[in-house]
Amino acid sequence: GYEYFDATWGCSDTQGGYAIRSAIETDGKNVNFLNCEFSDIEQTCIGYLNGASYGTVDGCHFHNCGCSSVRIGELDNTSTTLPKYCVMKNCLVAYMGELHQMACGVVMGFADHCKIEHNEICLCPYSGITAGHIWTTVSNGAVSNMNNCSISYNYVRCLDGGWVNDVGMIYTLGDQHGLKLIGNIGHHLKAAWSEGLYCDNGSSGYTAKDIIIGYVTTGIQHAAGLGGNDIENNIFYNVTNGITNDYATKWKSWYDADTYQGTTVKGNIFYQTQASANPTYMSKWNMTNNIFYSPAGANTLT
DSSP: OOOOTTSTTTTOOOSBTTTOOEEEEEOSBSOEEESOEEESOSSEEEEEOTTOBSOEEESOEEESOSSOSEEEOBSOTTOSOOOBSOEEESOEEESOOSSOTTBOSEEEOBOBSOEEESOEEESOSSOSEEEOOOOOOTTTOOOOOOBSOEEESOEEEEEEOTTSSEEEEEEEOSEEEEEEEESOEEEEEESSEEEEEEEOTTOEEEEEESOEEEEEEEEEEEOSOOBOOEEESOEEEEEEEEEEOOHHHHOTTTSOTTOOTTOEEESOEEEEOSSOOOOTTOTTSEEESOEEEOTTSOOEEO
């Protein structure tokens, strides 16, 4: 029952849980949590702050908490002491975000060579895992200082965005600087817009490979990404839309019209449930050997 809501800034965070403090915080080296259980905590459980290094969260169970399970990194895009080589692995995360419904299961702010891998994340009200958090366009020039982090082989399922409009298996925002999204599996994300790879404003510089995603509205929601991404050898099944990237059309004042080049979409399978199967809004992308299939309409190979 760690209390923090008496503080005036307690719920000022509006997305992801990035700004919520943690019950246990460290900026030290080799601070490890092995086979622990965390429950009934009002805020995020564990936070690796700038200066932390070689910390490990392994085999832990997080459940019924107010915000997120683990936060690796802060939101200072000028820091030269980002958390380094911190790892969260083999954990079970369920029923988080019970007080802050826009908290993600696991949060990675700006970090350096940190990993989130082999975890199961389920029954949360917002996105499963999030990385980076900086609203970026060509115009504003905002950049992050993330460096070569990875989110790999996680199992994300049964997220219910009953409190929010959108939910993603993995949510990214801003330039990711070598982020690897490898071998993750996700299914049954429930919201008005549910996305497998939710690549929000300025998402760039990442690789998404060998991922399986099903029962979502959109396989890839690429909202004004700056390009330079590689999305290869993934399977998106039982999705309403294969790819959606229409934000520049709908809200031109928000996004730069030239921010879609340099992304490769290769060797993916999109099994769509909508009437027709076609790769919309992708004219500036390098798309090769993808299959768009729908049982009710024309099928497309790009």
